[in-house]
Amino acid sequence: MKLYLNLIASFLIASISFAGDIELQNPSTNQKAPDFSGMNTYGEMIRLSNFIGKPVILEWTNHECPYVARHYNENNMQTVQKIAQDQEIIWLSIISSTPGDQGHVSPSKANELTVARGAYPSHVLLDESGEIGMLYGAKTTPHMFMIDANGVLRYKGAIDDIGRGMQFFDASFSKAVNYVSSQLPQLITQKALGIDSTMAYGCSVKYNYD
Secondary structure (H helix, E strand, O other), X not given: OHHHHHHHHHHHHHHOOOOOOOOOOOOOXXXXXXXXXXXXXXXXXXXXXXXXXXXXXXXXXXXXXXXXXXXXXXXXXXXXXXXXXXXXXXXXXXXXXXXXXXXXXXXXXXXXXXXXXXXXXXXXXXOOOOHHHHHHOOOEEOEEEEEOOOOEEEEEEOOEOOXXXXXXXXXXXXXXXXXXXXXXXXXXXXXXXXXXXXXXOOEEOOOOOO
16 A cells, blocks of 8 residues: 555656646637647547547546546546547547657557557547647646537546545545536537636646656
């Protein structure tokens, strides 16, 4: 248990440490979402603007982060992904870990993780340069963004209201307010969401700080 707590503490310290040369943007909700292109795990170039006409959810992820691991180990993230998929919402899982750092994976490893975890992303994008992550100001894994069919950013922040710290590992997902799944009806109807911004929690995105 002590080793586990020390491990979590190290992730928490990392999650609040950002190097000065990493410039994260801060896109506004209810404004046009920044467009981007990124390579998926099958070598295909995916462009956000190509999905105009369908809602899109962005999920920053890192399979080695304890927060992400719990969401997937308890089938929480997959449940939300499946709800989105059933409503023809595009789900982009984005890995912005720099090569050699925690959470960085090869395309084949990313595909293995998708299968092993029973996940439902439309695409997994490998953002090794961190360009997409910095464009959206993604700070943690997970960090969620919801974009409506007109390309308007409607939500940015945490997946739920459990919050950071050890309370996350004791709390029940069934009692949490899931900011993504609970607001899909408004997203689909292209309305402003009741909650459009929260503080994301999790491990820091492993950008290249060199």
